[in-house]
Amino acid sequence: MIPLHSFLEKLHHTYSALETGQVASYIPELAKANPDWFAISVVTTGGQVIEVGDYQQKFTIQSISKVFVYGMALEIHGRERLLEKVSVEPTGDPFNSLIRLDEDSHRPFNPMINAGAIATTSLLQGDGPTERLNQLLLMFERYVGHEVFIDMPTFISERVTGHRNRAMAHLMLNFGMIDKDIAAVLDLYFQQCAVMVTCHDLALMAATLANQGVNPITGVQAVSPDYIRDILSVMYTCGMYNFAGEWAYRVGIPAKSGVSGGILAVVPDQAGIAVFSPRLDSNGNSIRAIQVFQDLSREYGLHLFDLSMGRCVFSQALQSAG
The missing domain is CATH 3.40.710.10 (DD-peptidase/beta-lactamase superfamily)
Incomplete structure (x- = not known):
């Protein structure tokens, strides 16, 4: 099993060369984004942070x-x-x-x-x-x-x-x-x-949902645990525009995308993951981000129904990154 930080660096290097897709232009301000921005962030429910790329670059959450x-x-x-x-x-x-x-x-x-x-x-x-x-x-x-x-x-x-x-x-x-x-x-x-965030922010937001609504860095209860299931269910079935079904099939974790190029995803009880790259496909989803999540899901068995690997593989990767 490849250590998580090493795998993130590999993914960042590999998909930095992927230059297909277009920056969103139907909102004029979004068209000003640098298409080469690219970041991957992981925040665990224990507050551990693993990041590569432009993870402090600000963009609108959309x-x-x-x-x-x-x-x-x-x-x-x-x-x-x-x-x-x-x-x-x-x-x-x-x-x-x-x-x-x-x-x-x-x-x-x-x-x-x-x-x-x-x-x-x-x-x-x-x-x-x-x-x-x-x-x-x-x-x-x-x-x-x-x-x-x-x-x-x-x-x-x-x-x-x-x-x-x-x-x-x-x-x-x-x-x-x-x-x-x-x-x-x-x-x-x-x-x-139009709220400004970074890739790090998105990963922390996802980690908060993974942690029953408690921000794992500050300890603040951001949302009631009573509604985490509701939120994650809607993310899983509806969060990726008209790519939601294929996302559920290929990646298999609750996620939400935005036309500024961000995608965040939740691995319940373990971590939040975010990827940012403004190059979009025809559905309005980040092309690089989708590739990163597909590879992460495959490597660490993140898919909700991947019973062959289970969640212990990702847990071990998070522990080895600490």
Whole structure:
């Protein structure tokens, strides 16, 4: 078995040469990213950190934010109330599909597509937009262990170009899935997507989910353990856009991607893993990151149903890296 840090270095070296894919351009600010940025971070539930590459490079969290806002909404409303507004069914449609609402209930299909994420964000509580934003930022800070900021140029860029998201919000308003001011809801949604993170931050956020909601570095309870199963289940079935089924087949662990190039994944009770590279495939997922995760899953038996290797292989790799 290859020691984990050595394997990460090998993967970073191998896939640095992979130059296919394009940086996201439909949000103008994202098009400014350096396509050569590349990082891999692992944070264990014991607080151990193994990283290679540009793991301190800042970028906007984008759709990965949906995971943590969903957790926040679960804590506020509980699973049954939240299910009345947003379903948990996978869909093979792109993340920004316009018209996919359940024919009977008019709910968005799941909280990881844009329509479901907007509906989820609309359920956050607070006395006005400023308080709701502050509560959102405090939630992220519990996961990353430091103050977080919104990248204003990206927020403005998303607000100016977010016509499809506005159309979704108006459709859900028509069906009673949103009952707040649409402009305020969308501003908060665009702000959550524009929160700045690093690959290290994402790995720590994933490790917090792996650790029953407790940040393994700070010891802070970021989310109730009562909802970890809910969060990881939706990540597993819906977290990778319209690549979710193939991800479950090939990699086999809960994950979420974002169009800025990040993917985080959770190995329950063991570690969080994050990879960052802005070169995307046609589904909006990082090409290098997918390759890294496939190799990690194969080498260390991470797949949930890989009974031949079990989780002891990865546990041994983490221990040997310490």
